[in-house]
Amino acid sequence: MNLVAHLPILPVVVPLISAPIAVLSRRGSVAFVLATTASWAALALAVALWVQVGAEGTISYAIGNWPPPWGIEYRIDTLSAFVLVLVSGVAAIILPYCRRSIEAELPREQHYLFYAMFGLCLAGLLGIVATGDAFNIFVFVEISALASYALIALGRDRRALVASYQYLIMGTIGATFLVIGIGLLYLMTGTLNLADMRQRLADVSDMRPVLTALAFITAGMSLKLALFPLHQWLPNAYSHAPSAVSAFLAGTATKVSVYVLLRFYYSVFGAGLVSDLGLREVLLVLSLAAMFAASALAIFQTDLKKLLAYSSVAQIGYITLGLSFESVAGLTASIVHLFNHGITKAGLFMLVGGAVLVMGGSDMSRLAGLGRAMPLTSFGIVLGGLSLIGVPGTAGFISKWSLIVAALERNQWWLVFAIALSSLLALAYVWRFVEAAYLREPAQPREGGREAPPSMLISAWILVAASIYFGLDSSLTLGSAMAGAQSLLGAAP
Amino acid sequence: MTAQQLILASLSLPAVAAACIGLAGRRPNLRESVTLAASSALLVAVLALAQAVLAGERPRLRLFEVMPGLEIAFEVEPLGLLFALVASGLWVVSSVYSIGYMRGNGEAHQTRFYACFALALAAAVAIAFSANAFTLFLFYEALTLVTYPLVTHHGDAEARRGGRIYLTVLIGTSIVLLLPALVFTWQAAGTTDFQPGGILRDKLDPIALAALLALYMFGIGKAALMPFHRWLPAAMVAPAPVSALLHAVAVVKAGVFSVVKVIVYLFGVDVLDNVSMQWLVAIAGFTIIAASVVALGADNLKRRLAYSTVSQLAYIVLAAALLAPLSIIGAVLHIASHALGKITLFFAAGSIYTAAHKTEVSQLDGIGRRMPWTMGAFAIGALSMIGLPPAAGFISKWYMLSGAMEQAHWAAVAVIIASTLLNAAYFLPIVYRAFFRPLAAGAAHVAHGEAPLPIVAALLITAAATLALFFLPEMPLALAREVIGAR
Amino acid sequence: MSQFGPFSYAITIFLMVAGLYIVIARNNLIKKLVGLSIFQTAVYLLYIVPGKLIGGTAPIVAEGYDTYSNPLPHVLILTAIVVGIATLALGLALVVRIHEAFGTIEEDDILREEHAPR
Known part of the structure; x- marks a missing residue:
């Protein structure tokens, strides 16, 4: 198997696989090594992708060899490569930090679950950035969000539970708004591939559902990225979560949500529509x-x-x-x-x-x-x-x-x-x-x-x-x- | 050493010294030796650079590019050199003074004090040698931040309040006014390099130029132009050596230095000729008079000196704003002469505090008889502030006055003369009290003599230098002439 | 497209708004989750309804069948249902933990209790 050809998907797959293995190992130390290795591997892969994008331009990868727009496409351009490096880099630097921090904050039997959740969250965030498919974005948004709800709830203070619950409600509403927007776009264009969607939008005559989709996506992602005044979930979630989780989410989660917004605004709707609304x-x-x-x-x-x-x-x-x-x-x-x-x-x-x-x-x-x-x-x-x-x-x-x-x-x-x-x-x-x-x-x-x-x-x-x-x-x-x-x-x- | 290595050495010496001071923290004697050695070495390096510059060289050093078109680069030109000479020369003297003062008053956190002091000098030298406004801005902010721990040295509620005002005014003006001015300059001219004749010729219409100039003049809060002068009196909560070197020399001169630099090298004097400068002259004039009046009413000695500084700094802004060659020479000279005079006065204030624990002017009756050296030096400093011979202040004031007359700007002439009278009115009574009034009854039983030797030595050196600059002004004058392009 | 026409959208939107209303208005953490589920279910309808044709079959080419329903929305919603269940499960688990920690699942009481020392 030629690994280089599969480069675009590997940063997502490696942490994703590390998570279930970490659960199966049931050992904190094994899970720690797994998660750390996975995150450093993801960083290395992201940097490789970045270099490749810099040299050759946008990379398109068809999952399972189903060509886009029918299959799911992974599409890495300069922006996504940059965000991939940020997310995987922050994760790779935080994981060595986690070991002592988590030892002090969590009971021993939860350690392997923590690293599993961390791996899932990382995979989700990287997936959002790497994919070129609208519904895939939603799925990864939920994967990372579910993992981060669990991570926040691990906080020492019982208020972490409430913070996590509040984040769960707000985050789910945000993600559901996103999926409503994507659904409307799918209804109007008949495609889920972002690049394809953009081309087909040009032929759509009735723009009202498209603008509705834009509004839903904006509102949903504004919730996820904590745009004032939709930020209420954020302060509690960050302050009661375990320290390593606060650091990781603060460095990556909202940033990836901004990325999603950017992606939809400029790769799908185009600047004109955004201004129109x-x-x-x-x-x-x-x-x-x-x-x-x-x-x-x-x-x-x-x-x-x-x-x-x-x-x-x-x-x-x-x-x-x-x-x-x-x-x-x-x-x-x-x-x-x-x-x-x-x-x-x-x-x-x-x-x-x-x-x-x-x-x-x-x-x-x-x-x-x-x-x-x-x-x-x-x-x-x-x-x-x-x-x-x-x-x-x-x-x-x-x-x-x-x-x-x-x-x-x-x-x-x-x-x-x-x-x-x-x-x-x-x-x-x-x-x-x-x-x-x-x-x-x-x-x-x-x-x-x-x-x-x-x-x-x-x-x-x-x-x-x-x-x-x-x-x-x-x-x-x-x-x-x-x-x-x-x-x-x-x-x- | 090549000139470039000299630049690098002058920039890194104080910074390296700060690191060494930190490491030598547990051994006070070693720590103070490091300070003395570094300050002397810095002075030697700057003097060596002075030779090159006086010979007509303009050594440059490019470090690296921060953003496309914005690089950290240094160039030694006459104005910067003069500022660097003043700062580094007085660092040596004030290091001697600090040793006497800090030990004499048993101050805490002395390692932090010396380290931040060295860092402040590094920033000041970097400001002096900046080749572009971007580099200047970077180190301008750095200077504010490294002097903050010095201002709040005592750590009590008063120090915290002073520190807050200090930071808010200095960072506030620089971020809200100076930074936009800088970005605007960069967008208009495509560069922020300091060049003789300026970089904004034909780039902006007069109204935009005037607005930009206003942003710069108020944005450079360290020049203490009213209404952004409050930080200077607030900074007086610091120990005396800090007030002396930083708030009479390094920090405030960094401010007026930037003002002159911006007017001469960013805008260009003849470009500004088409722009109305009356408002700036008016504000500077107002600052001169208003600060003098406040000083007149201040009983706290350091507060009086601080407001005197505000007023003296405004002289430099006023002289630069007149745009006459003679007044610009005066402005440049005043950077040096005011530095020498004011540091002497602050040294004297610290000396009085150390020996007699007195801070108010009204407590100083008869103190001249107990501390003749201190008060003698104080008198020389006061003469320089007023602008009387045989002190250095006379020369710079003379040039400023000539410039104002050359421009036939009678309002400016009137301001300078009126403020001279005011200066005399708030300085001479102190000298009179010290020498001619009988000892205050309550203080008579507290026996004290002169301050410790390092303190007295330091203030005698600066007093002597104030006199020397009057008799031998050739070198600063030569540098000042080169600033306006005349040899 | 669907034969239900605007009627189906009306149902969808009614469910959506009702769900959202429950999330906002209810004080009980479980009821909030119920509302959230209704809200998500409305989205399933939004996807599925336009894809279904009356008389349409799965898209398997066979003799006698020429009307096919669009299978993609069904597949997507299968995924969305999984996500919804996971969210609900996690939410309920959190509520159980909150009940253990605070002794109540009423939001007001929890917020009051949060600032009181344990």
């Missing part, structure tokens, strides 16, 4: 609301994990703001922020997870004096926080710069200032941590100098270092984002 204005208003309201809410959180979760909602606002420009510059900003924020936020949640492990909680009052007690952890959080603000020299700055370029291109000066002002709110919430960690004395003195286990600290610092590196050399990220944006809009008539 007034979605640009809707997205603009909601993004601004997210940037300001969610940041303001973040400032008043007393729990660091919840603060970061609200910050995620705000940062998603930047991503959708870029989307609303509907220009190459805007989409570039969206895609590059999708990547930059993914790695930064995952790194931050990992570091906070380490702090929770040592200090016993993520409440600000508990974290007082963290700078002295865990210098490496808290310095990492500060660096990640600087990237959230968008201080030059961090990945967040590249995103902010691209976003301002996009706003200026449209001559929307007020938006430029809005973007800048909202980063001041980020400054405020990041500085709440800085003041707590460095300028407040701990409530009760404790023997300092105990850091999180090295495996956790190193994994987290890899992501923090990456968010600095990509702030100083953006050729890789910005270049890919720009190529992705061009391919998305280039396909437009």
